[in-house]
Amino acid sequence: MVPRVVLPRKTAATTLFLLAFAAAAAAQPVQYRVSFPAPEHHYAQVEVTWPAVSATTLEARMSRSSPGRYAVHEFSKNVFDVHAFDGKGKELKATRPNAYQWNIVGHDGTVRLIYNVFGNHVDGTYLAVDDSHAHMNMPATLMWARGFDMRAVRITFVPPASYSWKPATQLFPTNDPWTFTAPNLQYLMDSPTELSNYTLRSFKVKNPDGKEFTIYTAVHHDGDPALIDDYAAAAEKIVNEAAGVYGEFPNFDTGTYTFLGDYVPWGGGDGMEHRNSTVVASPVSFKNPQAARSVLGTLSHEFFHCWNVERIRPKSLEPFNFEDANMSGELWLAEGFTQYYGPLIMARAGLSPADPAALVRNALFVINSPARQFRSAVEMSEMAPFADAAVAIDETNLQTTFLSYYTYGAAIATALDLSLRGRSNGKVSLDDFMRAMWLAHGKPGGPSPAIIAKPYTLKDARDRLAEVSGDRRFADDFFDRYVEGREVPDYAALFARIGLVLRKRSAGAAWAGIFDSPFGGGRGRRGAGPPAAGSSGVTVPGLVNWGTPAFAAGLEEADTIMSLDGKPIGSVDEFQSVLRSHKPGDQIAVEFTRHGVAHRSAMTLAEDPAMEVVTLESTSGSLSPDQKAMRDAWLASKQRR
Numbered sequence: 119m120v121p122r123v124v125l126p127r128k129t130a131a132t133t134l135f136l137l138a139f140a141a142a143a144a145a146q147p148v149q150y151r152v153s154f155p156a157p158e159h160h161y162a163q164v165e166v167t168w169p170a171v172s173a174t175t176l177e178a179r180m181s182r183s184s185p186g187r188y189a190v191h192e193f194s195k196n197v198f199d200v201h202a203f204d205g206k207g208k209e210l211k212a213t214r215p216n217a218y219q220w221n222i223v224g225h226d227g228t229v230r231l232i233y234n235v236f237g238n239h240v241d242g243t244y245l246a247v248d249d250s251h252a253h254m255n256m257p258a259t260l261m262w263a264r265g266f267d268m269r270a271v272r273i274t275f276v277p278p279a280s281y282s283w284k285p286a287t288q289l290f291p292t293n294d295p296w297t298f299t300a301p302n303l304q305y306l307m308d309s310p311t312e313l314s315n316y317t318l319r320s321f322k323v324k325n326p327d328g329k330e331f332t333i334y335t336a337v338h339h340d341g342d343p344a345l346i347d348d349y350a351a352a353a354e355k356i357v358n359e360a361a362g363v364y365g366e367f368p369n370f371d372t373g374t375y376t377f378l379g380d381y382v383p384w385g386g387g388d389g390m391e392h393r394n395s396t397v398v399a400s401p402v403s404f405k406n407p408q409a410a411r412s413v414l415g416t417l418s419h420e421f422f423h424c425w426n427v428e429r430i431r432p433k434s435l436e437p438f439n440f441e442d443a444n445m446s447g448e449l450w451l452a453e454g455f456t457q458y459y460g461p462l463i464m465a466r467a468g469l470s471p472a473d474p475a476a477l478v479r480n481a482l483f484v485i486n487s488p489a490r491q492f493r494s495a496v497e498m499s500e501m502a503p504f505a506d507a508a509v510a511i512d513e514t515n516l517q518t519t520f521l522s523y524y525t526y527g528a529a530i531a532t533a534l535d536l537s538l539r540g541r542s543n544g545k546v547s548l549d550d551f552m553r554a555m556w557l558a559h560g561k562p563g564g565p566s567p568a569i570i571a572k573p574y575t576l577k578d579a580r581d582r583l584a585e586v587s588g589d590r591r592f593a594d595d596f597f598d599r600y601v602e603g604r605e606v607p608d609y610a611a612l613f614a615r616i617g618l619v620l621r622k623r624s625a626g627a628a629w630a631g632i633f634d635s636p637f638g639g640g641r642g643r644r645g646a647g648p649p650a651a652g653s654s655g656v657t658v659p660g661l662v663n664w665g666t667p668a669f670a671a672g673l674e675e676a677d678t679i680m681s682l683d684g685k686p687i688g689s690v691d692e693f694q695s696v697l698r699s700h701k702p703g704d705q706i707a708v709e710f711t712r713h714g715v716a717h718r719s720a721m722t723l724a725e726d727p728a729m730e731v732v733t734l735e736s737t738s739g740s741l742s743p744d745q746k747a748m749r750d751a752w753l754a755s756k757q758r759r
């Protein structure tokens with residue numbers, strides 16, 4: 119449940135009093151002071167003051183989750199040495215009703231908390247403090263209190279003395295360069311902040327209505343500042359190309375958008391979207407120009423999010439619930455469509471080779487995915503709380519029953535883009551669908567920054583497709599079968615429209631369904647290969663996919679295959695070599711041991727289902743004028759100028 123202010127049913131006079139009280143309280147912002155007494159020990163000291171506290175008990179909480187992440191991350195685990203005080207400095211006792219909360223009673227209308235929080239993980243989710251920077255994701259850093267969702271916030275950062283740090287953030291600036299404001303809790307939590315000696319570059323962009331925005335790149339790195347000029351130039355191309363899809367930039371709340379780049383070899387690799395900024399991180403050294411170029415794809419993905427998910431937001435994520443995992447059936451659209459556009463925008467902007475086969479390759483992993491028999495794209499999205507870096511000690515079978523909503527969604531985007539282009543003779547594309555979603559759900563904005571007035575449902579997305587395609591039956595069919603159902607579109611026919619050929623990678627080859635990965639997933643947990651020196655056999659490295667010959671034969675993870683078709687097996691190569699001597703449909707004997715007991719079974723081989731996509735030109739065919747025109751239109755720059 120999300121905390122919100124509920125006015126009790128009372129008399130008119132009481133209500134008036136409460137409203138007046140609420141207005142007075144709203145004028146008194148929550149104040150934070152964040153300092154770093156010893157950054158080498160990886161902690162921040164946070165002081166937070168809540169004025170005008172009306173409740174008897176102030177319920178202070180650390181978030182369990184973070185916007186853009188869907189699993190719980192339990193930021194409370196890194197908080198230590200918590201002290202509570204009233205407005206006169208008298209220490210109060212904080213009690214712990216649960217693992218995420220500190221309750222404070224006996225206050226005088228003001229509660230001040232001081233605590234330390236540890237963090238040493240550079241990415242888009244956690245807190246990282248060291249002597250080179252303080253890299254703050256707010257849910258990992260700041261406690262907040264229930265009932266204060268719409269209270270304004272004032273936050274001051276105190277850098278360690280003698281460090282040449284500067285702040286970079288989407289928080290609203292004030293006259294004091296170290297003090298910022300946020301209009302509400304959602305915005306505060308959405309505002310990662312980097313304090314470091316970063317290299318700053320900026321450029322201007324303009325909307326059709328003449329409104330200008332400044333885009334910053336604030337890059338903490340270890341390399342040559344000259345490389346940052348190239349980085350900023352690439353960012354400018356990405357930003358303008360992405361705006362070409364929507365026809366305009368969002369009305370950035372602060373008039374600015376900031377790429378918070380963190381490229382330090384000891385860091386992590388990540389990208390995390392926010393309304394007016396993004397954290398983009400990679401554990402690379404900017405001493406290497408090639409490494410500096412390799413990080414640009416993440417900028418493209420994350421910037422696309424400033425429309426798709428930050429403003430075109432699924433209702434299931436609005437408002438974001440900091441007290442629990444956040445489940446959404448729309449991540450195939452929010453993440454998957456963004457995954458499709460990231461590389462496409464790079465190609466359109468001329469920042470990566472326009473390789474049409476590579477741009478549609480996500481579909482290959484979906485066509486034959488064994489997971490698709492269990493879950494639709496919507497249901498895959500709903501698994502994010504367990505798939506998005508949730509760590510547990512027990513095992514799951516997600517490697518066989520889950521297909522990433524990034525991949526699945528990107529494949530759906532590919533199919534929808536090519537369907538719309540094909541059925542309209544190139545007049546309508548996925549860009550039009552994204553624009554329709556933007557105009558109906560993103561552009562209207564909300565009453566306060568980071569509060570979305572018109573989030574969308576699955577039904578809304580379906581309705582926008584009906585409008586854009588002008589065909590309700592097409593939209594219903596597409597959603598029923600490929601989004602909410604578990605079917606895949608006819609990719610061979612769709613690819614043909616842009617001169618791509620979908621074909622079997624090893625037509626006619628016998629296949630057992632283990633020791634290869636035609637689905638793009640299925641990495642084993644235990645590692646393939648002979649179990650130990652001197653012993654024979656080869657061990658099945660991961661869970662066996664449903665529907666494969668090996669599954670039907672009763673083989674499972676950790677079984678050791680001793681012989682196949684009567685021939686002793688000591689390696690994966692020997693296993694594959696036996697397969698090569700057979701045809702699909704052949705039934706062969708398989709002997710294996712499990713828990714030290716010998717087993718014998720029969721396996722009916724299938725045809726290798728793995729697919730590949732290649733350009734028509736590479737198959738000695740040649741593009742028709744229609745195919746060429748459609749491919750060119752798909753890849754052409756839409757850059758706003």
Ligand SMILES: [Zn+2]
Pocket residue numbers: 391419423453456
């Ligand atoms: Zn994303």
